[in-house]
Amino acid sequence: MELLSINSTLGERIRFYRQQAGLTQKELAALCEVSESAIRNYELGNRVPDFLTLHIIAEKLRVNYAAISGEKISDMEGALQALYKLEEIYGLYPTEVGGHIHFVFRDSVAMDDFKPDIETITRSPGALLQYRTLGFMKACAQHDVGEMTDEEYALWKSKFPAFLSDFYEFRKQAGQTEEENFDGDAPVSSEKPQSPKRRRERKINSGR
Numbered sequence: 426m427e428l429l430s431i432n433s434t435l436g437e438r439i440r441f442y443r444q445q446a447g448l449t450q451k452e453l454a455a456l457c458e459v460s461e462s463a464i465r466n467y468e469l470g471n472r473v474p475d476f477l478t479l480h481i482i483a484e485k486l487r488v489n490y491a492a493i494s495g496e497k498i499s500d501m502e503g504a505l506q507a508l509y510k511l512e513e514i515y516g517l518y519p520t521e522v523g524g525h526i527h528f529v530f531r532d533s534v535a536m537d538d539f540k541p542d543i544e545t546i547t548r549s550p551g552a553l554l555q556y557r558t559l560g561f562m563k564a565c566a567q568h569d570v571g572e573m574t575d576e577e578y579a580l581w582k583s584k585f586p587a588f589l590s591d592f593y594e595f596r597k598q599a600g601q602t603e604e605e606n607f608d609g610d611a612p613v614s615s616e617k618p619q620s621p622k623r624r625r626e627r628k629i630n631s632g633r
Contacts, residue, residue, distance in 0.1 A: 429441045431510060431513070431514065434470055435467070435470070435473065435479075435493075435494065435495065436467055436468045436469055436470040437468070438492070438493050438494075438495075439464075439467050439468050439482060439486075439493065440468040442483075442486045442488045442492075442493055443464075443468075443486060445486075446486050446487065448486075450464045450465050450468070453482070453485065453486070456485040457478065457481050457482055457485055458481075459478065467482075479493070479494055489502050489506065490502065491503040491505075491506045492506050496510075511528075514550055514551075515530070515550050515551040515554045516530050516531035516532055516551040517529070517530055517531075517551070517554070518531060530551050530554075530555055531551070532549065532551055532552070533555070534552050534555050534556075536559070557585075557586060559607075560585055560586065560607035561585070563605070563607055564578065564581050564582070564585070564607060565578075567605075577592070577595070577596065577599075580592055580595055585607060586607070589607065
């Protein structure tokens with residue numbers, strides 16, 4: 426059986442897991458106490474099951490609800506499904522380092538290789554994600570030391586990388602005219618101490 430596409434529709438996911446369970450549409454309908462035509466229309470995308478019905482379908486197929494509905498990473502099961510896809514697509518997987526869980530790239534690219542060899546960052550999704558992660562690391566470090574406000578950080582994350590010019594315009598209007606290069610640069614140091622107020626704000630915004 427072919428693997429489920431990362432961009433599969435809800436109907437395609439229902440059909441995939443039904444076939445994986447070895448059930449016909451009629452058998453699944455009987456288990457869920459709905460009509461066979463309902464299951465058929467769900468799979469064709471002509472109808473969408475309501476929340477409760479989809480939960481029942483997932484239960485009868487013995488699959489994670491988040492897997493069949495499309496992950497929502499705000500809940501634990503959805504977050505796990507998202508992590509599984511990161512491993513499948515980008516080679517990002519968990520490992521233990523010094524007694525702590527870290528996520529590393531299976532085909533890690535040395536940071537010095539990014540700028541001189543542009544082919545390195547475009548040859549695979551994993552390499553490109555690592556390149557973009559450097560920008561994320563720099564923005565995160567600036568936020569940690571108070572060089573980027575919570576509002577700016579949230580805006581940056583919503584704009585990077587495709588619409589970063591909007592972020593720069595926002596910074597200019599706030600009186601900060603410099604345009605940082607978030608592509609391929611090493612992260613800034615996080616050694617600058619935060620003020621007590623800044624540390625309190627970070628804890629509040631991170632939920633800690």
